[in-house]
Amino acid sequence: MSNKASNKELVNQKRRAILGGTAAAITGAAIAPGVFLTETAQARPLDEPVNGKIRWGILVNTNNCNDCNDCVIACQEENGWGIGSTDEQKSRPDQKAQWIRTVKVTNKKTGYTKTLPMFCQHCENPPCVDVCPTGASFKRADGIVLVDKHICIGCRYCMMACPYKARSFIHEKLTDQRSYAPRGIGTVEGCTLCIQRVDNGEDPACVVACSNSLIFGDLNDPDSEISKELARNGGTQIRADLRLNPGIIYQGLNF
């Protein structure tokens, strides 16, 4: 409970900073470096398109990860799925959407076990985008991989093609969506990197919920916290052998 309250406070602090700082941020001077992880996004006015200078990513330090599920619950409440929604009552458990999940990995030989959050890896070369016949699966200029549900025909080829099982299909009519996170019957969905928050200069909900193991930031900016931490301690990508160059990078995966 107290954890949740402090998150809310953090969000509010940020929002106040944004409100006070929007005009100033355009000039690029007001926000002190290090206070926010997403300075560049805050500098982007609402009517300006995203650009390719930024590549959003999340660094997951699995050494600090236990199976608390805080990131999953935060995502559900933010984006309105799972416990965050009254929908999907008819769907069987294996039909229900999961944008993010905790995966337990065990080395059978040694018994060594790690838990980590698994969600859309926002690849630089996403197979879901390659295979989508209509172009509904697409990558935004800033590296966020999304589904344009307006032109998704529900063929599920992206679910066949994703190596991370990051996508879910909606099996029934929904009525309890969040206003900023549309989702509906017959289309495919997945983690949006909380695009509604990122566009407002905030961190994704999972990162806010678990700031001790998740860092959000611009992988293209060498001065961002995520880039600095990667430069200091490195990181690995899951299924790096596929050369998809995911934007989600993990630390502590030494089985």
Add this chain to the structure above:
Amino acid sequence: MNILHLLKAFLITGVMLMATAVSAEVPLPEIQTGEGNCVEPTDIMRKDHMNFIYHQRDETMYQGIRTSKYSLKQCVSCHAIKDDQGEYVRANDPKYFCTSCHEYVAVKIDCFECHADTPRSTDKHELRVNE
């Protein structure tokens, strides 16, 4: 995209013609508007609302442009109405702003199969555009 537009235009014209033909029998819809002024004059909105929303939709989706003027969310937040019990009227109800007219002209919209049809107090995170 142009073909789609053209098709839509044909469809809508056809439906409107049909609607005029039968309008003698079908009562005009009772449209309950929201409070305050719309973002454009009524006659422009009647004609072009779909184009405004359509245009904004792709800009928001692909470019992250989140101005509120023509956003569907903004439409909903002004046009949502409550029933006698004080509950929001949902999109499948003939009294719902969009539905009242769209049912009359027999044009099916699928916006609210994915989009929230009411402003929600349970929404955890409110966008800057509404502040």
Add this chain to the structure above:
Amino acid sequence: MKKVYFSEISGNSLGYLALVAGLGLLVLLGLAAFWYMEYNGHWVTGMNDQVVWGIPHVFAVFLIVAASGALNVASISSVFSKTAYKPLARLSGLLALALLAGGLMVLVLDLGRPDRLIIAMTKYNFKSIFAWNIYLYTGFFVVVIVYLWMMMERKMNKYTHAAGTAAFIWRLTLTTGTGSIFGFIVARQFYDSAIYAPMFIIMSFSFGLAIFILMLMAIYGGTGRPLGDAILFRLKNLLGVFVAAVLFMVIIFFLTALYATEHHDVVRFILSGDNIYTKLFWVVQVILGSLVPIAIFYNPVTGTSRAWIAIGSILVILGGFVQIFVIIVGGQAFPLVLFPGMEVSSSFYDGVVGSYTPSLPEFLLGIGGVAVALIIVTLALKVLQFTPNSLADEDVDPHYVKAK
């Protein structure tokens, strides 16, 4: 060889009407199943987030693969100038069109948003093999219809070779596209192999010819028109070769997979797992669907019996259907490899074999697609001159010797 006369079938018998009515009922049932799934959403089906393509896709892919194969008889006649097959070419083209129509219907009606078909036809991502297939499938109709026209309009006969060649190249490309749906999937252990394209082409030869033989026997049996042994035995010998060729491709596929250590788990899963896919693979695909038909076709006793040839062809179709089931559903059921060599578990069924229990509506939709294909053929035969009056040896066999 005598001149071949084509004619419509009379189609007035009670049997014909009953057939049309029966097929029509199956089409209606299929459409009802579609409406039921569309109205409720896919929660009423067996699909889930692990196995996203189920029985409808098995039916659809089978029919589409068989469609391109059904055109083969015509290609042998027009492209490779084998006169013995010429009388069969029109039926071959018709069957190809009908099977593709049935398959596409199932594919489209199982989409999450079939109401957005117009989007699939207007918005393309050309890096997607699916998008290319939309062109290949619709183009196939055009190419084959033109080809049929060249064959059936005497003034146009001189273009038959050219049209037939175009159709042949098109159908090879089409099946390459269908196989590549699976060949291009890097994420899943059972796919991601270039062999899928050639394997699907050989599979199409086999499935399409098996269906063609059965149709030929049904049409000529049903209408009482003569059907000679020579043409039938020629076709079943060819089918035997195709069945063996498919088996060869399957063996090569598994040998290649076995050589790479990273694929051992998935090969073990399909070939020696404790699951339905292993049983179906060995019992239905390999034994009943491949080895038994080969034995039937080349055994001197059964190979000259029409009943046995029909049974052999049915078994080839059954084995082919199961082969596609094992590829599509079995390939998805094997869990994704997130961390090679590690054990994984989660609330999202990571590391667990995907479960899939087909539902009745999915089957009805698939059968509806088959019925659409068959009803198209049944009706078309009555309207246009697709079938020769006689396929008796003395009428159509170029090697026929009167006094044996």
